[in-house]
Amino acid sequence: MYRFLLTPRWWGINVFVLLAIPFCIFMGSWQLSRFEDRMQDQQTVTDQAESGKREAARPLAELLPVDKATSGRLVTATGRYDRQLLVPDRELDDKAGYYVLTLLRTDGGKALPVVRGWLPGTPDPAKVPAAPTGEVTVTGALQASETPGSNGVSAQGGLPAGQTGAISAASLVNLVPYDVYDAWVTLSEADSGMTAVPAAAPADTGLDLKAFQNLGYTGEWFVFAGFVVFMWFRLLRREIEFLRDAELGLVPDEEPVAVDVGSK
Known part of the structure; x- marks a missing residue:
């Protein structure tokens, strides 16, 4: 009954599924890792800000150029x-x-x-x-x-x-x-009559809109992988049901083509 899986049509379907599922899982995992990296950056920035308040100030030249570690x-x-x-x-x-x-x-x-x-x-x-x-x-x-x-x-x-x-x-x-x-x-302390401006987090760090976009893309890729598996099983079940119906003679025959004998 399952010999139809070896037909060219099903070979194409099976190859697509075998390639699509790992690709979706890989992309979903990559997006998840991007979200986790941003969470880690957020924690690093928070810890750095707290430790920076306790550390003694250093000469400017020692911390240039500015990066995530020195910002x-x-x-x-x-x-x-x-x-x-x-x-x-x-x-x-x-x-x-x-x-x-x-x-x-x-x-x-x-x-x-x-x-x-x-x-x-x-x-x-x-x-x-x-x-x-x-x-x-x-x-x-x-x-x-x-x-x-x-x-x-x-x-x-x-x-x-x-x-x-x-x-x-x-x-x-x-x-x-x-x-x-x-x-x-x-x-750190503004001049007289002004308010001190707090330090900003480095670019591309923290739980900003991009971070939640990465989390959303993660869900989309994993859902798409599940959808591919669902559709494969649905096609398989439909093909098996069609073959069983054919064996039981439940598949309707093609309607005969009407011929106008009087016209010949």
């Missing part, structure tokens, strides 16, 4: 404040406001972008406290350069003079006549 760590840098810019459209505690960004000229000639704090409302240079003069040593959380258009960072152009949409070396190097570090620092 959020406390650093120190010494220099003199120079050009000041405002970063609009930044929320803090669900309130609209802006960052106060001041470039710190270090001994090496490069400038380190330093977020001195956050103020509510629309950017207004008249409301911003003046930066300290003379040589200063700042302490804050190290952050990677932002990418316009991602993680809530504005990608709009044409901002007024004295403003920048993203805190990144690529954006700032066009506004100042000196090199800028490919990183920035948010002060």
